[in-house]
Amino acid sequence: MSRKYKFHDQDRMYFVTYGIVGWIDVFTRTEYCKIILDSLNYCSAQKGLEVYAWCIMTNHVHLIIGTRDKPMEDILRDHKKHTAEKLVAAIKANPSESRKEWMLELFAQYAADNSNNTKHQVWQQHNKPIELYTAEVIFKYLDYTHNNPVTAGLVAEPEH
Structure with a gap:
């Protein structure tokens, strides 16, 4: 079994990235x-997740996280399931969402290709956790997280 992209030590901080299927730009609203x-x-x-840094891009999320209680993979699984359900409901209910049918159709197509989903798959299945094992590595990923929207041209300064 591969050790790549797994949470190995629950006492460590991790950099996590998870994206929307098809890289659909959901987070423009x-x-x-x-x-x-x-x-x-x-x-x-409620679940003991420690969030040290976060960044929501148009089609993916970056987090620097740790945990106090439950295993991180369980918390992220529940978080992704909950947010997927909420996002689908919000998209369906949004009268000004011009991309509604297109997004819902794509979510349904991805679900049809995945036996873990029945109606819609919103998130890609992986989280790509990277263990942050030294202060230097922590600051490297913290800098990346804060500067990602600047690099993408979404904001002028990382503070936004």
């Missing part, structure tokens, strides 16, 4: 970003 933030806040308060 504030209400969809809020679903992610609300879920992270819930996981922090």
Whole structure:
């Protein structure tokens, strides 16, 4: 069994990236970003997730996280399942979502190719956790997380 992209030590911090299937730009609307933030806040308060840094890009999320209680893979699994359900419901309910049918059709197509999903697959299956084992590595990924939106041209400064 591969050791690549797994949480090996629950006492360590990890850099995690998880993306929307097909790299669909879902997070161009504030209400969809809020679903992610609300879920992270819930996981922090109720499941022991420690969020040290985060960045929501248009089609993926970067986190630097740790945990106090449950295994990180369990927390992320629950977070992704919950946010997928909430995102699909929000997209369906949004009267101004011009990409509604297109996104829902793509989510359904990805689900049809994956026996783990029944109706919609919103997230890619992997999380790509990278263990942050030294202060130098932590700062490298913290810098990357904060500067990713600047590099992508979404904001002018990392503070935004």
